Amino acid sequence: MPRTMDDDALMIRTAEGEEAAFRLLVQRWERDVLSFLIHMLGSVEEAEDLVQDTFVQVFRKAGSYQAVGMFKSWLFRIAGNLARSRLRRRKVLRWVRFDPVVHDTGGAGPGPHEDLEHSQREDAVRAALSRLPGRQREALALHRFQGMRYKEVAEAMNTTVPGVESLIQRAMAALREDLGGKGDQL
């Protein structure tokens, strides 16, 4: 199998049951999906669970995938749906148990020898991100951290390009208000 085979070709082979093609897809995208899910959920452990679920869904839906060069958007739509579903469940559980907001950076944070200032900035930004409404956080995470264009984000979130622009604009306004003068302090 050529090393540079594109995602659509790999998906076609995956749909035919070719394990090596599916493995390549998983290994190609698992880091990005994990990173996105950490931003969405704020918990490394939960994100790791959902990375597995995301790829299991990819495999199960491979037969219905339309190979039109939008694999990344399709993949992140699955991951986003799972993340939103998890967040909804967490909200219900929190309501039932009166749990505090989960924001476990579990291992993703800086080590003890890292710069304190950097650590404070990181914590402040992560906390501000975690306070964004789900769809704003999702749009921002896909665009800012996954480098997806508005069009791709719109595909992944099943919305329009102006809709994405609006979500990101509101997210940035909220971050600006939340972080306030911290940018100068940190």
Add this chain to the structure above:
Amino acid sequence: MKHVTNRIQAYISGELDSDRMAAFEEHLNECPSCRKEADRAREIWEMLEAAETPSPATGSVWSAVQARTFGRGTSEREWFFGAGNMTRAGLATAAVAAGLMLGVLLPAGSGYRQEADSGLTDSSWLVESSWLSESSWLGGDGSTGLDDILLGADLLDEGNGS
């Protein structure tokens, strides 16, 4: 002068086409208010870099995903439920087997006493003292609970992300 604050994010995100980008920058050169807004937005945009997550180790999920799709590799649940796509089928088969077993036992304890008393089978001990006849887990209507078992299988499968 018309301000362009509503497109600042699109500008920073690189989402403006070249003509609009040129016009936008021309406006920024002439408008201190919009320039200040753009600088502040860019500052927040750059602060987000601090929230980048480190890259995880490669191959960390493959064996688990493989177990749930191609039925190989390691899985905590594999030894009992079967792997990947077999999970649901395996549970359904187990549920049907359990149902059949209950089907054999149930007639004595749920409205078939007449047959039991007829002497065709001496299963009265099942009726008189059977824990089956009182077992609430069978359901008040004498149902076998098979639907619940199958529903449980669905829920487990949902939990597996199907």
